[in-house]
Amino acid sequence: MTIRTRFAPSPTGFLHIGGARTALFSWAYARKHGGTFILRIEDTDVERSTPEAVQAILDGMAWLNLDYDEGPFYQMQRMERYKAVIQHMLAQGQAYYCYTSPAELEAMREVQRARSEKPRYDGRWRPEPGKVLPEPPAGGAPVVRFKNPTSGSVIWKDLVKGYIEFDNGELDDLIIARADGTPTYNFCVVVDDWDMGITHVIRGDDHVNNTPRQINILKALGATVPQYAHLSMILGDDGTKLSKRHGAVSVMQYDEDGYLPEAVINYLARLGWSHGDDEIFSVEQFCAWFDLDHITPSAAQFNTEKLNWVNQHYLKQADNARLVALVRPRLEARGVTVSALPALEAIVALYKERVATLNELADAAEVFYIDLHPDRELLHSQLSAEAVPALHELMGRFRDVTWEAQAIGAAIKEMIGKHGLKMPKLAMPLRVMLTGQTQTPSVDAVVALFPRELVLARMAQYLE
Numbered sequence: 001m002t003i004r005t006r007f008a009p010s011p012t013g014f015l016h017i018g019g020a021r022t023a024l025f026s027w028a029y030a031r032k033h034g035g036t037f038i039l040r041i042e043d044t045d046v047e048r049s050t051p052e053a054v055q056a057i058l059d060g061m062a063w064l065n066l067d068y069d070e071g072p073f074y075q076m077q078r079m080e081r082y083k084a085v086i087q088h089m090l091a092q093g094q095a096y097y098c099y100t101s102p103a104e105l106e107a108m109r110e111v112q113r114a115r116s117e118k119p120r121y122d123g124r125w126r127p128e129p130g131k132v133l134p135e136p137p138a139g140g141a142p143v144v145r146f147k148n149p150t151s152g153s154v155i156w157k158d159l160v161k162g163y164i165e166f167d168n169g170e171l172d173d174l175i176i177a178r179a180d181g182t183p184t185y186n187f188c189v190v191v192d193d194w195d196m197g198i199t200h201v202i203r204g205d206d207h208v209n210n211t212p213r214q215i216n217i218l219k220a221l222g223a224t225v226p227q228y229a230h231l232s233m234i235l236g237d238d239g240t241k242l243s244k245r246h247g248a249v250s251v252m253q254y255d256e257d258g259y260l261p262e263a264v265i266n267y268l269a270r271l272g273w274s275h276g277d278d279e280i281f282s283v284e285q286f287c288a289w290f291d292l293d294h295i296t297p298s299a300a301q302f303n304t305e306k307l308n309w310v311n312q313h314y315l316k317q318a319d320n321a322r323l324v325a326l327v328r329p330r331l332e333a334r335g336v337t338v339s340a341l342p343a344l345e346a347i348v349a350l351y352k353e354r355v356a357t358l359n360e361l362a363d364a365a366e367v368f369y370i371d372l373h374p375d376r377e378l379l380h381s382q383l384s385a386e387a388v389p390a391l392h393e394l395m396g397r398f399r400d401v402t403w404e405a406q407a408i409g410a411a412i413k414e415m416i417g418k419h420g421l422k423m424p425k426l427a428m429p430l431r432v433m434l435t436g437q438t439q440t441p442s443v444d445a446v447v448a449l450f451p452r453e454l455v456l457a458r459m460a461q462y463l464e
Helices: 017-032 053-061 075-091 101-114 184-197 206-218 251-256 261-269 285-289 306-318 320-333 344-351 358-366 376-384 387-398 406-420 425-433 443-447 452-464
Strands: 004-007 036-041 070-074 096-097 143-146 153-158 162-167 175-177 200-204 225-229
Touching: 004 017, 004 200, 017 036, 017 200, 017 225, 017 251, 017 261, 017 285, 036 053, 053 251, 070 075, 075 096, 075 143, 075 175, 075 184, 143 206, 153 206, 153 225, 162 206, 162 251, 184 206, 200 206, 206 225, 225 376, 251 261, 261 285, 261 306, 320 344, 320 358, 344 358, 344 443, 376 425, 387 406, 387 425, 387 452, 406 443, 425 443, 425 452
Parallel strands: 004 036, 036 070, 200 225
Antiparallel strands: 096 143, 143 175, 153 162
16 A cells, blocks of 8 residues: 555645644655655635635745645635535435524524533434425525434544544534535545545544544545544643744744754654654654654643754754855844855854854854944943953954964963963953953954954954
């Protein structure tokens, strides 16, 4: 059997982090087994679906490098197929027209709630042997309902949650086509999975309640029922359901916030799945290791600190030229002009092991290209009386020293030895003069990045 999986988002918003994990697991399962991964856009919710949301899904998939073998397919382009299947089911007695009005449905449910019963459609238009149906109302536009089995149960072995069973008596007759003729979500999904030969449906556990209805329709159509794997939800840092108040929820927001796609993929892979104690691994390793047996049925908890740690690892490993290409537009978006000196690649090489995101790397690089004015109080707190003479003399040494980190470092050590100072007494005010910060990489390496003339000008300005 060739494995065929699908990712089927609704374009009613951005591709969020939960959807991205579903896409990743579906993609990885297909890649692990040499199968086919399909992208399907479920855009039948015309009022809420937008072209912008479709593009956001495509952009998110592309940024994560989750390539699909077939698609994207759009449900709105398959309407004739859905309608043909509905007509077939009507002809076979597997579906029927229902003329119950919305007002009648609400009245029916009110009576059921008053009896402490589960609100549900009572089957008044369902054809049964010996049952006399009322005359259809004049001008009434009917919906089409699936004739769900009334006895027995639906049982499937969920590949994450284990055996799940629903009593058919608890399932009313699902509407599969609205009064205007448009098919409904649960019906379109069934026809799509059937036509596309989907073997494994990997999706969020908010779809568990849809599954028994979909299985019953598939069986009525004589279609092969795929295997299901329902992923538990992702919780926020505080243990509640992940939402906008937890920060970034759109996948592309992580790009804007300075995360690398391989870091997000690595982190998402560990949200509810594990391979022993391995925390850092390549996409190739993930695809080789991935299985459904090691997905936990309990909710996964999003941890921003952990994501930052993973991203920091990938930043350290990243090629400097690639980081320059990612940092430069971030600086330009701030109105910062990146000049030839100092070389942005040299700044990136020096700082990339000290930051967690590309935005932090841009923050570090920015001070090398702007007319910086350090905080006077901060500089005053670091500029001790005994350091001033040493800094004046160091400024003189800087005029002649070879302008590279080793020689600059030797000059600094010479001054602290000559004046009987500890390194921070000299290094801290020098850092603040040049970067406005007290924490930087090795001070000699930082000084060497700046043009000599700028260093001398800043020292002269703040040592007056």
